[in-house]
Amino acid sequence: MSARSGIGYDSHRFAEGRPLILGGVEIPGAERGLTGHSDADVLTHAVIDALLGAAGLGDIGQHFPDTDERWRGADSIALLRRVGALLEESGWAAVNVDATVICERPKLGAYRDAMRERLAATIGLPASEVNVKFTTNEGMGFVGRGEGIAALATASVERVQ
């Protein structure tokens, strides 16, 4: 069996008047959301890049360019679903995903299971195969100053055809 791994990284800046959506889950009561061409779901974007990387299929900007009006305000979970279909067409199946969200505020631990379930269901994996972790940046850098949120992800895939 042929197995491969990929990495993903993304960051988005906070903005007033936007919902905060992470891993396809809208965080209730968040003071600010993230800004971007799509819904700016930084966690889902990192997961997309990890899956594309593992399958050798490029990156999120190639598949969903921010110059394309089709993706304005896009639901990142719908983009992840398209990436899942692309993997399948290319003969790859996702095996597992691990991700870290780097954020000072708000606290996100209460939404961990909802994010795992949403991401896993979108990729067609059991929630046990999608891990989501949270950390702060100890007050350092752009995350520490509360300017935005960053996310890292790894994914592994296996050949199915």
Ligand code: MG
């Ligand atoms: Mg992004």
